[in-house]
Amino acid sequence: MSNFRVSRRAALAGALLARPGFVFGQGGAPALISSDALRPRAQWGASAGDVSADRAIIWSRADRLSRMQVEWSTSDIFRDAQRVLGPHATEATDFTGKVDLSGLPPDQEIFYRVTFKDPSGVAAEPVNGRFRTVPVSRRDVKFLWSGDTTGQGWGIDESRGGMMTYDAMRRTGADFFIHCGDTIYADSVVAGEIHYPDGSLSRQLVTPEKAKVAESLAEYRGAHRYNLMDRNVRAFHAEVAQMWMWDDHEVVNNWSDSKDLTANAAYHEKRIGALRANATRAFLDYAPLRTNPDEAERVYRRVSYGPHLDLFMLDMRSYRGPNTYNRQEAAGAETAFLGEAQLRWLKNGLQASRATWKVIAADMPIGLQVPDGKDSQGRPVFEAVANGDGPALGRELEMAELLSSIRAGNIRNVVWLTADVHYTAAHHYHPERAKFRDFAPFWEFVSGPLWAGGFGPNALDDTFGPEVVWQKAPGTDNAAPGENTQFFGEVQIAGESGDMTVLLRNMSGTSLWERRFTPAGG
Structure with missing residues (x-):
């Protein structure tokens, strides 16, 4: 009944996420590093909350001191993606972070990815998600x-x-x-x-x-x-x-x-x-x-x-x-x-x-x-x-x-x-x-x-x-x-x-x- 549409690429991603052994949210790495142990991790995933016609809270968590960044697009390949620099994830919030995205188009499927970058510039594997904004x-x-x-x-x-x-x-x-x-x-x-x-x-x-x-x-x-x-x-x-x-x-x-x-x-x-x-x-x-x-x-x-x-x-x-x-x-x-x-x-x-x-x-x-x-x-x-x-x-x-x-x-x-x-x-x-x-x-x-x-x-x-x-x-x-x-x-x-x-x-x-x-x- 719902007009919520799932693209083939997104549907495949969802199937992978639910599959045993799949490491959630890992995609192309923003930077090449010699050891995964040096890279921040965001293994707890991401979520969108309190969505309105033009806004949404994006939540995620890193495992160490780092800074949160969110990219979003109406395209599942992130064409013309917008980038928002988020808060520092510190011990004060248990390394969690939230970004309040604004200026979103109404009644659109929004694809987003969250990246955490530590003080030395090493970035975590991005964590991906999607949601649909509220219709007007x-x-x-x-x-x-x-x-x-x-x-x-x-x-x-x-x-x-x-x-x-x-x-x-x-x-x-x-x-x-x-x-x-x-x-x-x-x-x-x-x-x-x-x-x-x-x-x-x-x-x-x-x-x-x-x-x-x-x-x-x-x-x-x-x-x-x-x-x-x-x-x-x-x-x-x-x-x-x-x-x-x-x-x-x-x-x-x-x-x-x-x-x-x-x-x-x-x-x-x-x-x-x-x-x-x-x-x-x-x-x-x-x-x-x-x-x-x-x-x-x-x-x-x-x-x-x-x-x-x-x-x-x-x-x-x-x-x-x-x-x-x-x-x-x-x-x-x-x-x-x-x-x-x-x-x-x-x-x-x-x-x-x-x-x-x-x-x-x-x-x-x-x-x-x-x-x-x-x-x-x-x-x-x-x-x-x-x-x-x-x-x-x-x-x-x-x-x-x-x-x-x-x-x-x-x-x-x-x-x-x-x-x-x-x-x-x-x-x-x-x-x-x-x-x-x-x-x-x-x-x-x-x-x-x-x-x-x-x-x-x-x-x-x-x-x-x-x-x-x-x-x-x-x-x-x-x-x-x-x-x-x-x-x-x-x-x-x-x-x-x-x-x-x-x-x-x-x-x-x-x-x-x-x-x-x-x-x-x-």
């Missing part, structure tokens, strides 16, 4: 979403093909991918050997940083590098533009400012603030994300993708109050989830949007109960919005305010996409089934994990009237990736009609459920 007129658009990479001890086993969900996503030819969070599992240790339920042994790649929980800045950065050791991940990043969010596992499981690690023997550093500081720095080093001039560490943002689509990517982690019993009757600091500033930004952005579809990408689902142990009184503590059946209480008060504003503003065609719960589902919310009824019906689609243990399904909360229209979950905890319990979602928007088709796919790319939606009139 109506055309078909295809994008993907999911979350949760390298969780519950499931890592890279090259003999089993590595993280194969990424290869299935690459083969869709999508315009871009939304990572809804848990881009790493900083709190999950990867063992060298792990048994599948059938008794077979999986031998996984292990690095020093993934042999323990992440606490130091170096360990958090190492968790991000670990994922880039997988050839499927690198090839996917090179061909599909990225839009990253984050959730809890970038720091520690179910974190908020009130997280108490006192009894957790795995952590020597008990201060959640210190862990958050290190994790945030590492995430921003490795995410192909454009920083905000008003708030340098802000993750939530809006991306307009042509006349039919506005994306609102949320941060349900940074501004939340503590995880509690979550049944407060009045709004306050404890009931914050998006936080006042982000909630205001989202309401204003939705009201101002003139796109056919307003897609809200969220860290967590609205109507599924996500438990987080018990409080001192033995009551259940909740990690997400839901807190058991209605009325609207606790964090649900903030969600009720948002949903009411959407209805009052007559804002049509709002769709929610999320991950987090490690299974896939289609949920329909309707006031006729709800305890809180001041909202318009809407859909929420859940899909994940990308490469982690399978879980679920979770219990519903009736406050906003969710109905499970379809779901697929393993029914057991920490189901192995090899049991085909990995999922991603796909959205196709027809340029001519504006119709939206949502598909929920498994790790091989097979469509398990799909439905076409016609946009409501203004």
Whole structure:
């Protein structure tokens, strides 16, 4: 359906990137040197992120002090290439670098190559990638979403093909991918050997940083590098533009400012603030994300993708109050989830949007109960919005305010996409089934994990009237990736009609459920 076109040369490159033994991104060397040991290396690949009609972030990493340079062209042989000198890659950013390309032509396939040159002038082999800029007129658009990479001890086993969900996503030819969070599992240790339920042994790649929980800045950065050791991940990043969010596992499981690690023997550093500081720095080093001039560490943002689509990517982690019993009757600091500033930004952005579809990408689902142990009184503590059946209480008060504003503003065609719960589902919310009824019906689609243990399904909360229209979950905890319990979602928007088709796919790319939606009139 998408108008995304793959040239024969580019398609061949993609096939090579995914092939075992292929060294990612190596092409013609800019300079002849006597030993590869003297040459900088960029073996972690490259990615394009936060693409607009005329801009894109290009990310890559070297292995030593060097300077980043990006060349780009609308030709896959780099005819009339433009060259942009980027930042120095130093220890301060773990040798990562980002270049914000500007002046790009809209709705064009852009080919780029990244080179790092050390202080003596010796250059790394170039790392190649491509993406398509955002259309300014109506055309078909295809994008993907999911979350949760390298969780519950499931890592890279090259003999089993590595993280194969990424290869299935690459083969869709999508315009871009939304990572809804848990881009790493900083709190999950990867063992060298792990048994599948059938008794077979999986031998996984292990690095020093993934042999323990992440606490130091170096360990958090190492968790991000670990994922880039997988050839499927690198090839996917090179061909599909990225839009990253984050959730809890970038720091520690179910974190908020009130997280108490006192009894957790795995952590020597008990201060959640210190862990958050290190994790945030590492995430921003490795995410192909454009920083905000008003708030340098802000993750939530809006991306307009042509006349039919506005994306609102949320941060349900940074501004939340503590995880509690979550049944407060009045709004306050404890009931914050998006936080006042982000909630205001989202309401204003939705009201101002003139796109056919307003897609809200969220860290967590609205109507599924996500438990987080018990409080001192033995009551259940909740990690997400839901807190058991209605009325609207606790964090649900903030969600009720948002949903009411959407209805009052007559804002049509709002769709929610999320991950987090490690299974896939289609949920329909309707006031006729709800305890809180001041909202318009809407859909929420859940899909994940990308490469982690399978879980679920979770219990519903009736406050906003969710109905499970379809779901697929393993029914057991920490189901192995090899049991085909990995999922991603796909959205196709027809340029001519504006119709939206949502598909929920498994790790091989097979469509398990799909439905076409016609946009409501203004």
